[in-house]
Amino acid sequence: MEQFKISHNLYLFRSGGGNIPITFNQYLIMGEEPLLIHTGNSKQAVELIPMLKDILGNRTLSYIFISHFEGDECGGISQVMESFPKALPICSQITARQLASFGLEYNIMIKNPGETLETSDYKLEFIAYPSEVHLWEGLLVMEAKQRMLFSSDLFIHFDKINEIAVNSNLEDELERITEQQIPDGHLIERLKTTLLQYNIKDIAPGHGPFIKLWPTNQ
Ligand SMILES: [Fe+2]
Ligand SMILES: [Fe+2]
Numbered sequence: 122m123e124q125f126k127i128s129h130n131l132y133l134f135r136s137g138g139g140n141i142p143i144t145f146n147q148y149l150i151m152g153e154e155p156l157l158i159h160t161g162n163s164k165q166a167v168e169l170i171p172m173l174k175d176i177l178g179n180r181t182l183s184y185i186f187i188s189h190f191e192g193d194e195c196g197g198i199s200q201v202m203e204s205f206p207k208a209l210p211i212c213s214q215i216t217a218r219q220l221a222s223f224g225l226e227y228n229i230m231i232k233n234p235g236e237t238l239e240t241s242d243y244k245l246e247f248i249a250y251p252s253e254v255h256l257w258e259g260l261l262v263m264e265a266k267q268r269m270l271f272s273s274d275l276f277i278h279f280d281k282i283n284e285i286a287v288n289s290n291l292e293d294e295l296e297r298i299t300e301q302q303i304p305d306g307h308l309i310e311r312l313k314t315t316l317l318q319y320n321i322k323d324i325a326p327g328h329g330p331f332i333k334l335w336p337t338n339q
Contacts, residue, residue, distance in 0.1 A: 157186070185201060268320055291316070
């Protein structure tokens with residue numbers, strides 16, 4: 122697992138790549154109330170935890186954002202919660218139900234699309250994310266202070282999977298949402314319309330390179 126500092130308070134942890142045709146990203150936003158975005162799977166979490174502790178120093182995790190229920194997004198939740206028992210997972214109602222159905226019962230902060238969470242270091246705006254095969258209602262999150270969209274399984278640049286960052290623009294990225302990712306044209310259009318309302322400067326996907334959007338969105 123590699124670690125990169127993306128901005129003054131944003132860290133990227135990346136594993137996979139090489140012979141594996143995909144990379145897995147987790148992010149940490151540091152501050153008064155540190156926030157982890159995705160745990161990685163249980164194996165990745167074991168590698169991630171000491172790296173988090175290193176950066177956190179005498180702080181602990183306050184929140185763990187989970188965009189949807191899948192191994193690479195939250196498979197390491199029990200390990201992470203064991204190491205940071207005061208952390209509060211943040212997810213949709215459906216994701217919370219799925220966690221509980223696997224016996225993963227924690228105090229959870231349930232968020233609905235349109236709701237926000239503001240701390241002194243970041244402001245999260247939650248966006249509806251119909252996630253993949255079953256169109257489970259997950260969440261994307263926009264961090265309004267840095268105008269950064271955490272896009273989970275959307276906007277993966279498979280052709281440049283091992284690069285740290287690529288340049289693009291929002292319109293091109295929106296065109297890249299496929300019916301394999303959201304198998305409902307109406308929901309794709311709804312998501313595109315929603316994302317166009319945000320002034321997104323960068324995209325931090327769950328897989329592949331970080332995406333810097335061209336000056337049209339700066
Ligand atoms: Fe996923
Ligand atoms: Fe994923």
